[in-house]
Amino acid sequence: MSASPASTPAPRRWVGTSWKMTKTRAEGAAWARALAAAAAERGGEAAWAGVQPFVVPPATALSQVAEALDAPGTRRVLVGAQDAHWEDSGAWTGELSVPQLADAGAQLVELGHSERREHFAETDERVALKVSAVLRHGLLPLVCVGETAQQRAAGRSADVVLTQARAALDAAGGQRCVLAYEPVWAIGEGGREARPEEVAPVVDALAGLVRERGGDPARHPVLYGGSVTVQGAPGVLAVPGVDGLFVGRTAWRAEGFTALLDLAAG
Template identity: 65%
Template sequence: MTEQTTWIGTSWKMTKTLAEARAYARVLAGCDWAPGIRPFVIPPATAIATVAEVLSPGGAVLVGAQDAHWEDEGAWTGEVSVPQVKDAGARLLEIGHSERRAHFAETDERVNLKVHAALRHGLLPLVCVGETAQQRAAGAALDTVTAQVRAALAGVPATTRVLLAYEPVWAIGEHGTPATPEQVRDVVTAIARVAGPARPVLYGGSVSLDNARDLLDLPQVSGLFVGRAAWDAGGFLALADLAAQPAPQAPGGPYS
């Protein structure tokens, strides 16, 4: 039987100096990861090369970039390209985070362009999708999220691996409200149905040690995309250790 991969990752957003990034990466570099755990970290662009150097190319921990332009080069002042972040050591590209959608005009069309750019250069896309509180209240969560998934994957062969991260907008950030497993279940099931078997679905949004086990136990959740709870290396490792533990058996199961 093929061992299931559990993805555990974090984006540092706009935090950490080079010294702080290097110290964090050194902790991860000294770890022996449990079988089946696939860790990844996404530093700010300024620290990609530093973190990638500490973690070594081809190492167990994937290094990502928080964004990149869809064009390979050109007059795009302030932007970085996929070839540039790859050259710095990124092997994964985060695309379509709700903060970029809300504040930086990240449309579904641009998300799709970036997915194709990442794949063109051999990076693994990590596409973030999620509904706002207003969309959920209106009963439009499933339609909103599945539309985002379909748009992101337009023109991508069904067998091409892409990671999807379900991050309800109302659940992320310092003031987010943690989602219950019941609120997550139907959405991740719909994402998996639309995306297909080659696309693992992660969950992100106020993830903590208190709720991580329940989220990981959902059948369609293949990992966690963590924010503040993993900005400290110890927090990241604690979540990875939890993910490596066997799921508790339901009453009447083989070990009851």
């Protein structure tokens, strides 16, 4: 068993993907085996030095993916869950607790995605409860923040994102918490790839919030996600304050994920 991701040294960059409601157990395991093969071609444990890879499969495939990644070169890939309940157990039909997810192999938990906020009434207060639960059990929270197109048009991007991030960081209390800036207008099938100049002001505001809280920026990395492509990734990674990428469709094929890891490690 590897060390707790909440206590390990900070990597230079992060690259991860969430599969949302896609992939069967067999498909997830095949993706993991393909990634392990790519790592072996790049020197095994030396592959993608300085980059922290992570993958967030659906809960049904979590244990299979974790087992398939238990191979030279991919043992340090963090495996995550797409959500968690804030209680450790109880009468919460259909929910999964952090201990249950950890038992299935999760080391990281994605929280507060805009789809959860929009369709499942996820509030900043609820996200904060979940952040506390994740950290209580030694896992790493990855909190998604982002504004809608209407909020951006109204000039409220930074205000909306900072409100969401502030609730998560307050709950973290200085413990490691990864932030993923995912503008709602940039994600999903209808989203468009954000330009670096659109990403920069919001990322700068998030970095300012971390400093304002007296936190160590290395313990609160800021990732960008939203219609990320292999072609557009270098421009986003060059934005000051962007510590990595949180990718959707481009990384759902192991070849796409590998290409992004190669870029981040280069």
